[in-house]
Amino acid sequence: MSGVEIVPKSAPGDLAPPEVVVVPTPAPVARRRRTPLSMLAPGSASPWTGRLVFVVFAFALFALPNVLGNPSEIRQWAEWLCYAMVAVGLDLAWGYGGMLALGQGLFFGLGAYAMGMHLSLEQVPDGSLPSFMGLYSDYTSLPALWRPFQSFWLAAAIAVVVPVLIAGLLGLLVFKRRIRGPFFAILTQATAVIFALVLVGNLKLTAGFNGLTGFTKVFGRNKYAPETSQWLYQVAAVGLLVVLGAAMALVRSRYGKLLQATRDSEDRVRFLGYDPALVKTVGFAVAAGMAGLAGAVAAPVFGIVSPGQFDAVPSILMVCWVAVGGRGTLWGAVLGALVVNWTRVNVSAARPDDWQYLQGLLFVVVLGFMPGGFAGVLRSRYQWLAAAVTRRSRRTAPEPAFATATAGETA
Amino acid sequence: MSPVLEVSGLSVDFDGFKALDGVNLSVEQGELRFLIGPNGAGKTTLIDCITGLTRPTAGDVRFEGRSLTGLAEHRRVRLGIGRSFQTPTVFETLTVVENLDLAESFRRSPVAMFLRRRTVTPGVAETLERTGLTAVADQPSGSLSHGQKQWLEIGMLLVQSPRLLLLDEPVAGMSPQERLETGALLQELAGDHTVVVIEHDMAFLRRFAHTVTVLHEGRLLSEGTVDEVQSDPVVREVYLGRSRDERSGAAPAPVLEAAAFGTVGEDA
Numbered sequence: 001m002s003g004v005e006i007v008p009k010s011a012p013g014d015l016a017p018p019e020v021v022v023v024p025t026p027a028p029v030a031r032r033r034r035t036p037l038s039m040l041a042p043g044s045a046s047p048w049t050g051r052l053v054f055v056v057f058a059f060a061l062f063a064l065p066n067v068l069g070n071p072s073e074i075r076q077w078a079e080w081l082c083y084a085m086v087a088v089g090l091d092l093a094w095g096y097g098g099m100l101a102l103g104q105g106l107f108f109g110l111g112a113y114a115m116g117m118h119l120s121l122e123q124v125p126d127g128s129l130p131s132f133m134g135l136y137s138d139y140t141s142l143p144a145l146w147r148p149f150q151s152f153w154l155a156a157a158i159a160v161v162v163p164v165l166i167a168g169l170l171g172l173l174v175f176k177r178r179i180r181g182p183f184f185a186i187l188t189q190a191t192a193v194i195f196a197l198v199l200v201g202n203l204k205l206t207a208g209f210n211g212l213t214g215f216t217k218v219f220g221r222n223k224y225a226p227e228t229s230q231w232l233y234q235v236a237a238v239g240l241l242v243v244l245g246a247a248m249a250l251v252r253s254r255y256g257k258l259l260q261a262t263r264d265s266e267d268r269v270r271f272l273g274y275d276p277a278l279v280k281t282v283g284f285a286v287a288a289g290m291a292g293l294a295g296a297v298a299a300p301v302f303g304i305v306s307p308g309q310f311d312a313v314p315s316i317l318m319v320c321w322v323a324v325g326g327r328g329t330l331w332g333a334v335l336g337a338l339v340v341n342w343t344r345v346n347v348s349a350a351r352p353d354d355w356q357y358l359q360g361l362l363f364v365v366v367l368g369f370m371p372g373g374f375a376g377v378l379r380s381r382y383q384w385l386a387a388a389v390t391r392r393s394r395r396t397a398p399e400p401a402f403a404t405a406t407a408g409e410t411a
Numbered sequence: 412m413s414p415v416l417e418v419s420g421l422s423v424d425f426d427g428f429k430a431l432d433g434v435n436l437s438v439e440q441g442e443l444r445f446l447i448g449p450n451g452a453g454k455t456t457l458i459d460c461i462t463g464l465t466r467p468t469a470g471d472v473r474f475e476g477r478s479l480t481g482l483a484e485h486r487r488v489r490l491g492i493g494r495s496f497q498t499p500t501v502f503e504t505l506t507v508v509e510n511l512d513l514a515e516s517f518r519r520s521p522v523a524m525f526l527r528r529r530t531v532t533p534g535v536a537e538t539l540e541r542t543g544l545t546a547v548a549d550q551p552s553g554s555l556s557h558g559q560k561q562w563l564e565i566g567m568l569l570v571q572s573p574r575l576l577l578l579d580e581p582v583a584g585m586s587p588q589e590r591l592e593t594g595a596l597l598q599e600l601a602g603d604h605t606v607v608v609i610e611h612d613m614a615f616l617r618r619f620a621h622t623v624t625v626l627h628e629g630r631l632l633s634e635g636t637v638d639e640v641q642s643d644p645v646v647r648e649v650y651l652g653r654s655r656d657e658r659s660g661a662a663p664a665p666v667l668e669a670a671a672f673g674t675v676g677e678d679a
Binding site for chain 2: 252
């Protein structure tokens with residue numbers, strides 16, 4: 001019987017090899033050669049690459065008005081820079097945090113209305129009602145809701161803080177209940193629709209469907225003066241750089257890594273001791289704050305603030321900018337917002353009827369064939385180029401491995 | 412000394428299916444406890460209840476004397492309970508170092524979280540060393556082999572220095588060599604930490620287990636040393652599906668052992 005016994009009877013202690021603690025399995029370490037091109041490659045570890053691109057971008061941004069010259073074109077670009085700010089925030093939430101926020105119009109609109117209300121009050125003498133109230137309402141003194149907006153700084157603070165608070169509250173409610181994916185998308189979309197409805201419905205306070213208009217004076221400047229377009233552009237450029245810089249710092253921080261980790265596996269994050277609801281809420285609130293700031297800058301640039309600019313359709317278009325540009329890369333978001341809007345304005349000027357179709361086609365093509373968006377295509381082109389350069393430099397050097405390979409084949 | 416982990420009368424009812432049925436379990440400080448049992452025995456459900464993923468219908472789980480009922484998952488982790496999953500889930504877009512750093516950072520202040528990681532902390536460096544991942548530290552974890560991912564997963568647990576580790580099949584899919592290393596690591600951990608391991612691999616179990624708890628159909632079947640459990644007739648019945656009549660007859664024990672529990676030779 002004992003001959004069948006295969007399992008050796010022994011105490012577990014003497015089986016434990018004390019010297020074998022950990023023998024690391026040798027893994028192939030990819031030694032990437034550092035060429036000037038590979039150092040510039042996106043995703044390379046050096047933070048200097050990002051900083052360099054950022055500085056070049058900043059210079060280009062401030063040089064652009066000199067190239068354009070035409071004030072209306074400069075104003076147009078200022079508008080697109082505001083859109084780019086929204087796109088950067090949205091990319092944080094969607095690209096990095098996996099939260100498809102389909103209602104960024106709400107936060108963009110809150111910022112725009114906050115500054116729009118301040119501008120409306122700037123057009124009339126201190127303490128008097130904005131002009132539309134004389135038409136639509138029987139107010140005799142400024143309603144309480146409007147009073148804080150007499151101060152520029154208060155209006156600016158409200159433009160950012162209120163979106164952050166609303167997004168924070170909404171995020172906690174939604175994410176604590178573990179609502180995500182399409183449900184979150186529909187929910188945010190609904191908030192944008194509700195926002196537009198509330199604006200239209202409260203004619204006496206918001207001027208309803210017509211919105212706030214007639215900002216002939218913007219911060220003490222004449223709206224029609226060419227310098228004002230230039231100035232507004234510069235404000236928007238600074239705004240975009242601030243937003244982009246903050247987003248880049250955030251993405252590189254530990255929190256940024258945590259946000260991406262939460263996007264990829266919420267449960268695993270939970271079992272690392274973090275509350276994913278909180279992580280996502282912070283990301284969503286930051287995106288909302290960026291949209292609010294963009295709205296505040298956009299109000300004087302638009303010259304009009306009305307519900308139609310902030311309801312469902314514009315909110316969806318914002319997501320499309322990010323998708324076209326490339327979600328998950330901040331530069332992609334900026335690129336998407338600028339390219340899509342540039343194309344929109346230029347195409348719809350030449351062929352007003354065709355833009356909608358072209359826009360639809362653009363989104364279908366990008367989502368179907370370029371899942372990484374423009375940034376994804378640029379990156380792969382760039383890597384292809386970098387690889388080509390590396391190949392070329394290798395060809396000039398003797399390659400002993402080549403000879404052994406052919407020798408091995410003949411043997 | 413009171414046990415680190417005390418499970419009393421734990422039951423889980425999934426729409427009429429009793430995944431766990433009045434399980435009592437107590438694990439002492441520094442133990443290396445193995446949980447075994449056929450498929451559907453409730454091993455993973457038990458761990459899910461301890462970590463808060465599943466809400467028990469009845470019973471209580473106490474960790475270091477404190478009841479865990481109603482506590483969210485991440486709060487239990489913060490108390491010092493770490494777990495790994497059957498399929499390793501690492502954050503594939505992040506590098507190995509970033510994965511470990513994120514795991515270690517859960518005790519950091521919110522302000523510190525908004526700063527960039529500038530160095531590899533001593534804790535992370537030590538864990539890299541311990542799990543043999545130093546060479547691949549800066550690679551995205553998605554490019555690792557299955558075994559390496561599992562080691563990273565264990566590393567992410569270790570770097571959090573939990574007082575109780577719950578490992579769900581940590582050696583599944585590992586090569587024999589990797590299994591040996593993992594086993595040695597588990598033995599090294601037990602003592603300072605309390606470790607509970609779910610494992611199917613009997614050879615691994617024989618080699619490294621101190622105490623074994625056998626679950627079957629949601630109930631605690633047997634508990635003891637490997638030898639005690641192996642010679643328990645009830646356990647044999649469950650594993651071999653023998654009838655009671657056969658069991659009462661004098662079946663040759665060593666044959667059963669070889670058939671039911673495999674051999675050590677497997678992992679050499």
